[in-house]
Amino acid sequence: MFDYSHTAKSTNLRHVLGKLATVMCVCALLSLCLSTSYADTNKVLLLNSDNSVNKFQLAQTAFESSLTEDFVVVEKNVKELSRKSLRALFNQHQPDAIYTIGSQAYEVSKLASKEIPIVFSSILNWHRLGGEKTSFGVVNEPPSAMIFGMINYVFPKVKRIGVLYSPEYNAELMTTAEVSAQDFNLSLHTKSVKRPRQVAARLEEMLEKVDAFWLIADPIVMADQGMVRSIVRIADKMNKPIISFSKGLTEFGAVLSVESDDATMGRQAAAIVSDLVSQRQSEVAPQVQEPIGSHVSLNLKKVKRLDLSYNKQALSSIDYIVR
Amino acid sequence: MLKRILGSKRFFRSVRAFVAGMLLSLCTHSLQATSFLYFYNPNVTVTNYNDLKSLIDVYLASEGNYQFQPFDNQQNFENVLLDPQPHLFMLTSYQYEQWNERVQERPDLTLTPLLVGAIDGQSTYSKVLTSKTADIDLKTALSKRIAFSGDRAVALKILNELAMQADLSIRDNYNVIEVPKDLDALMSVTFGVAQVALTANTIYEQFKQRNSKQSEDLKVLAESAPISLPIVTTYLKNSQDISSFIEILEKMQSTEQGQEALGMLGLTGWLKVNAAVPNSAWVEIARE
Structure with missing residues (x-):
């Protein structure tokens, strides 16, 4: 007798094998397609020093939204990773470029292969970290040209600007600032200080001769909060405006502050990454760029109290106003 | 007693x-119902909507039951355009023409322009493409990195208009980088980060005037057709409430608070629009 059960079993087996082969073919094709499409995309590893910090998050969001669809961004919060897991991450992803936000992320990015270009942003005084040859990036501090340009725009009558600095920390900044001021038809009166106790006397002496005081981030000039309070008090007494580098200081008594815009730094980093990955390295000039976006705060209350003449049309360019 | x-x-x-x-x-x-001045303008960079509203409200509130309401979203703005109350709507001439075309069948929703914004007596401005690269032609400039501020779609549209003016082919995309302000776009060219800047001619002129050294190498490669500054429109041109509201706006430039409010809008004053003339000519009329 013909064993129907056997025939049925073998037919069943053939059917299952056929299905399996089809599934395997589909999988192979799919994997081929995926690998082809993946080969066309560029991978960027984004290392954020701490993604709970708002300014870092702004740079990250702008970076991600500025890259085209040819890029895949793998984002990691450095705060949550050990050095071991970071090494594993670099090996696993083999990125075409690494974008680091903040100094901690930049430091750990050095664990990756030297072949991978690193693009940084949002690092305070990036020079102190020592740049690698494969490092590109955006400076965090606004260039003096941006600050003077804004002073010129908002306060066209301010022509003489005084600044106190410690040669140990800011000699280089003063050299570039003096050239920059001339470009904007401003005269920069600089005075060096070596100890915090010299600040008050030098400031009073200087304010006699200038229209405004430029307060820079100098550890001797701004040794502590009391020192800042004293600078504001002296400037107020002498009816002279203070130009500063942070929104916080504008709230504290400065009339104007110019900072770099965090989102624009993210966009600049995305442009550098695009150029590097698409081999348009010649477009990435200079290797470390000045920030090109400004964030401006104005203390209108103080402007009125000091009876300062200002360009009202410039109000449309102010990001934050103290009233 | x-x-x-x-x-x-x-x-x-x-x-x-x-x-x-x-x-x-x-x-x-x-x-008494509050009358609003509703505002939407993708052509200008509004960096600070909170202060924009507060400063203009300070002026309007001193004059009566008026308020300013800016929008950063076209859809939301168009929703309030349907409110048939004695409000004013501040928008671009392009949006105004588009709106009136859309509501052709609804005369009750047809907007009438009453005022046009002005900068030093001019009711129009243009967009200029500038570069400091020596001997660069427009075709090459359009292929370089271009810094701009404001709405990306508007910037791309203007770049294509500039290309068409010079008989160059238009593109779907340009190598653009967005910055917060026109001044930043010009700065980015002087720093060498972008090769070309697309900005308002008024800002470019101010930059050149004030920063002679920084801008001496900058040159204009192309200039767009005149663009009208924002216009103030209404449905109820014959309403007494609207007339009073318009008078309040017109006298803005004569008070300190009003000048601040205008400054927040990037304007220095207003000019009357003669609504009797065809739309295409009203800007020229306003300039007279």
Whole structure:
């Protein structure tokens, strides 16, 4: 007798094998397609020093939204990773470029292969970290040209600007600032200080001769909060405006502050990454760029109290106003 | 004597009547509907909507029951365009023409322009493409990195218009980088980060005037056709409420608070629009 059960079993087996082969073919094709499409995309590893910090998050969001669809961004919060897991991450992803936000992320990015270009942003005084040859990036501090340009725009009558600095920390900044001021038809009166106790006397002496005081981030000039309070008090007494580098200081008594815009730094980093990955390295000039976006705060209350003449049309360019 | 007066019923009745009168007047005042100046303009970079609203409201509130309401979203703005109350709508001439075309069948929703914004007496501005790269032509410039501020779609549209003016082919995309302000776009060219900047001619002129050294190498490669500054429109051109509201806007430039409010909008004043002329010509009329 013909064993129907056997025939049925073998037919069943053939059917299952056929299905399996089809599934395997589909999988192979799919994997081929995926690998082809993946080969066309560029991978960027984004290392954020701490993604709970708002300014870092702004740079990250702008970076991600500025890259085209040819890029895949793998984002990691450095705060949550050990050095071991970071090494594993670099090996696993083999990125075409690494974008680091903040100094901690930049430091750990050095664990990756030297072949991978690193693009940084949002690092305070990036020079102190020592740049690698494969490092590109955006400076965090606004260039003096941006600050003077804004002073010129908002306060066209301010022509003489005084600044106190410690040669140990800011000699280089003063050299570039003096050239920059001339470009904007401003005269920069600089005075060096070596100890915090010299600040008050030098400031009073200087304010006699200038229209405004430029307060820079100098550890001797701004040794502590009391020192800042004293600078504001002296400037107020002498009816002279203070130009500063942070929104916080504008709230504290400065009339104007110019900072770099965090989102624009993210966009600049995305442009550098695009150029590097698409081999348009010649477009990435200079290797470390000045920030090109400004964030401006104005203390209108103080402007009125000091009876300062200002360009009202410039109000449309102010990001934050103290009233 | 005084005791007798204070203690009298007549005195109490007078006080009661006075208090009731005051309350009634207060209620009537608070019941009077607020008229809004609604604002939407993708052509300008508004970096700070909170302060924009607050500073303009300071001026408007000093004049009566008026408020300013800016929008950063076209859809939301168009929703309030359907409100048939005595409000004013501040928008671009392009949006105004588009809107009136869309509501052709609804005369009640047809906007009439009443005022046009002005900068130093001019009701139009243009967009200029500038570079400091020596001997660069427009075709090459359009292939370089271009810094711009404001709405990306508007910037791309203007770049294509500039390309068409020079008989160059238009593109779907350009190598653009967005910055917060026109001034930043010009700065980015002087720093060498971008090779080309697309900015308002007014900002470029101010930059050149104030920063002669920084801008001496900058040159204009192309200039767009005149673009109207924002216009103030309404549905109810014959309403007394609207006339009063317009008068309040017109006198903005004569007060300190008003000048600040105008400054927040990037303007220095207003010019009257003659609505009797065809749309395409009203800007020229306003300039006269």
